[in-house]
Amino acid sequence: MSRPDAILVPKSREHxxxxxxxxxxxxxxxxxxxxxxxxxxxxxRDQTTYFFCTRSPEDSELYPTWHPESGKPRYDWVPAxxxxxKLGHLR
Amino acid sequence: MAATRLQANWANVGHGSQAITKVTAVNxxxxxxxxxxxxxxxxxxxxxxxxxxxxxxxxxxxDIATLMGIACGTVGSFTATHKDAAKQAGGDIVYVLxxxxxxxxxxxxxxxxxxxxxxxxxxxxxxGSTNPLAFTRA
Numbered sequence: 001m002s003r004p005d006a007i008l009v010p011k012s013r014e015h016x017x018x019x020x021x022x023x024x025x026x027x028x029x030x031x032x033x034x035x036x037x038x039x040x041x042x043x044x045r046d047q048t049t050y051f052f053c054t055r056s057p058e059d060s061e062l063y064p065t066w067h068p069e070s071g072k073p074r075y076d077w078v079p080a081x082x083x084x085x086k087l088g089h090l091r
Numbered sequence: 092m093a094a095t096r097l098q099a100n101w102a103n104v105g106h107g108s109q110a111i112t113k114v115t116a117v118n119x120x121x122x123x124x125x126x127x128x129x130x131x132x133x134x135x136x137x138x139x140x141x142x143x144x145x146x147x148x149x150x151x152x153x154d155i156a157t158l159m160g161i162a163c164g165t166v167g168s169f170t171a172t173h174k175d176a177a178k179q180a181g182g183d184i185v186y187v188l189x190x191x192x193x194x195x196x197x198x199x200x201x202x203x204x205x206x207x208x209x210x211x212x213x214x215x216x217x218x219g220s221t222n223p224l225a226f227t228r229a
Binding site: 021023046047052056059060061 | 096098119128184216220222223224225226227228229
């Protein structure tokens, strides 16, 4: 199967004593799962109860407000083998 | 030397295509707030829930002309890199505030000191669900 376009990481995976450490704990999970290439970065957003991570800072979980499919999911989600993480593939 | 997990100073700051230099401070806020509820015979709040978040950013720069040249209402992605304190690879934190709308610019110049200007930005979500404030490391 192709590499995921997005992942959802539960807040429970966040750990660390300061903001930098907490960010790193999420990026440590996101980068390998997103299979980032040498010039790609994993971009994560705090969604209150989970982190939404993709390879672009401009991605959105749902279709944007200007899109005909506005409000509907952009990804098909499947559970990852471990840790409550979900892997998303663009529809 | 490994990344220090300490940040100091800012680089690669910009709004849309406009680079912003001479940066002395950047502030990002998740803009969270909670809504409290009490009813009936309650004398204390019984529910507190985070219903709304309004991420914001503020940048302060000595390049007053550049900041004053950004018209209020201009929309673009606001980017800033918080550098590793010891400039170690992989220690920088990079922020992008998507759909960042320039709200206001103030300029300030006390006697006998360098002048500066501050640009405040508010952001909106593309889909109403995704946080416009994203972070990564580099």
